[in-house]
Amino acid sequence: MNSPAITVDDKRRTFRRLHERGCFVIPNPWDVGSALALQSLGFPALATTSSGFAWSQGRADGAMPRDRVLEHLQILVATARVPINADFESGYAATAAGVAENVRRAVDTGVAGLSIEDASGVATEPLYALDVAVERLRAARQAIDRAGADVLLVGRSEGFIRGRPDLDETIRRLRAYASAGADCLYAPGIRTREQIAAVVEAVAPKPVNVLISGTSEFAVSDLAALGVRRISVGGALARAAWTGFLSAARRLAADGRFDGLGSAMPHAELDALFGGGP
Numbered sequence: 001m002n003s004p005a006i007t008v009d010d011k012r013r014t015f016r017r018l019h020e021r022g023c024f025v026i027p028n029p030w031d032v033g034s035a036l037a038l039q040s041l042g043f044p045a046l047a048t049t050s051s052g053f054a055w056s057q058g059r060a061d062g063a064m065p066r067d068r069v070l071e072h073l074q075i076l077v078a079t080a081r082v083p084i085n086a087d088f089e090s091g092y093a094a095t096a097a098g099v100a101e102n103v104r105r106a107v108d109t110g111v112a113g114l115s116i117e118d119a120s121g122v123a124t125e126p127l128y129a130l131d132v133a134v135e136r137l138r139a140a141r142q143a144i145d146r147a148g149a150d151v152l153l154v155g156r157s158e159g160f161i162r163g164r165p166d167l168d169e170t171i172r173r174l175r176a177y178a179s180a181g182a183d184c185l186y187a188p189g190i191r192t193r194e195q196i197a198a199v200v201e202a203v204a205p206k207p208v209n210v211l212i213s214g215t216s217e218f219a220v221s222d223l224a225a226l227g228v229r230r231i232s233v234g235g236a237l238a239r240a241a242w243t244g245f246l247s248a249a250r251r252l253a254a255d256g257r258f259d260g261l262g263s264a265m266p267h268a269e270l271d272a273l274f275g276g277g278p
Contacts, residue, residue, distance in 0.1 A: 006081050008110040012150045015045055015083035015112035019152065019184060019207045023224035025231045026209075028087075030056050030238045032079050037273060038237075039080055045112070047085035048076060052238030061235070062121070066092035066102060073109040083112035085154070090117045096132075096139035103143040107151050115154035115186060116140050118173060119162055126162035130173060134180045141181030154209065155182030160189025167195055171202040178206050185209070188234070193226065200227040212236075 018024050026045045029035035030052030038046055051061035053072055064072075069092070077084050086106055091099035099116065106114050118133040120126060128136065137155050144151045155177030157170045167190070174185040186209040190196055200208050207229030212218065213236045223231055248260030 008077070008112075009150070011077075011083040011110070012112045012152075015085070016150060016152055016183075018044055018083075019229055023220060023228055023230065025220060025233075026085060027233055028052060028235065028237060029076070030235075032075060033274065034237070034241075035076050035080050039082055040273060043082065045083040045085065046076070046080055047113075047232050048073065048087045049235045049238060050087045050089050051235035055235070055238055055242065062089065070105055070109060073106060073111055077110035084110075085113035085152070086111045086115070088114045088116060090119055090121065091136060091140065096135045099136045100139040100143040103140045104147055107144060107147045107149045111151060113152035113154060113184070114140075115156050117156040117158050118177075119158040127157075127159060127164060127173075130176060133173065134176050137177050137182060138180040152183045153181060154184045154186050155180070156186045156188065158188065160187060165189065167198060171199060174199065174203050178203050182206070184229070186211070196223070196226050196228065 024044055026047045027038050027043055028047050028049035029038050030049055034052075035046055050064065050069075053069070054061050054064045057064065057068070069088075073084065073086050086109075088103070088106055092102045093099045103114065103116075116137055118128050118136075120128045127133070137153075141153055144153060155174065157173040157177070158164075159166055159170050159173070170187050170190070174182075174187060178185060184207045185199070185203045187199055188211040190199060190210070196208075196210055204227070208227070209230045209232055210223055210228045211232055211234050212223075213234045220231060244263075248264070251257050251260040
């Protein structure tokens with residue numbers, strides 16, 4: 001018997017409920033196979049990763065064109081039975097009007113949420129001025145609202161990963177993004193208990209996403225106790241996959257040995273995982 005169809009509206013309602021209480025992990029697939037594998041493990045939602053997707057296409061993070069990203073979003077939404085949050089970088093536009101148009105197109109893919117960063121892409125001034133960043137986020141909010149879509153908007157402040165690790169400035173920006181219409185706040189790069197607690201308190205009652213991109217002193221229960229609502233891993237799972245692949249390939253290339261293939265998953269196990277298809 002086939003499972004009942006899950007609509008885009010169903011996914012969006014589910015996604016918003018996930019942000020209302022508790023704490024959940026939202027891991028980051030980079031293609032259809034990784035999305036299906038993560039879904040099979042019971043994660044309630046998934047988030048795209050700009051870096052993981054770019055690497056899978058032989059490009060550096062940030063080098064994927066907008067239309068390829070939109071196509072990627074549409075494919076993952078059609079593949080997954082769980083909500084998809086889009087890593088929409090800086091909105092793929094220099095102006096607020098451009099951000100609004102691109103967000104509208106992202107909404108049309110069926111995503112349940114999307115994030116907008118305040119990274120400018122300019123090395124000397126890596127963050128947009130606060131008033132410009134707020135204007136861009138407000139334009140994203142208005143585009144979502146005009147579309148009549150219950151898409152959750154994530155406001156990201158990038159200072160800690162763009163060479164501007166100033167907690168007070170990060171909090172000032174996150175509060176401004178909350179006022180501009182962000183439903184969830186995110187400061188990738190904050191790591192200490194004190195930093196995380198300060199951000200959670202500063203934007204309460206709005207939910208906070210924390211990035212854990214490597215081995216951490218925290219378990220999910222620790223972050224939940226700090227008031228974190230959701231936890232993502234960014235490109236870490238993609239990096240883990242590339243690590244295994246390149247480790248085995250380098251051993252083969254350098255030594256002519258096949259030892260690195262010994263820990264590979266059995267063919268039959270992978271066939272069983274994907275036998276049902278999307």
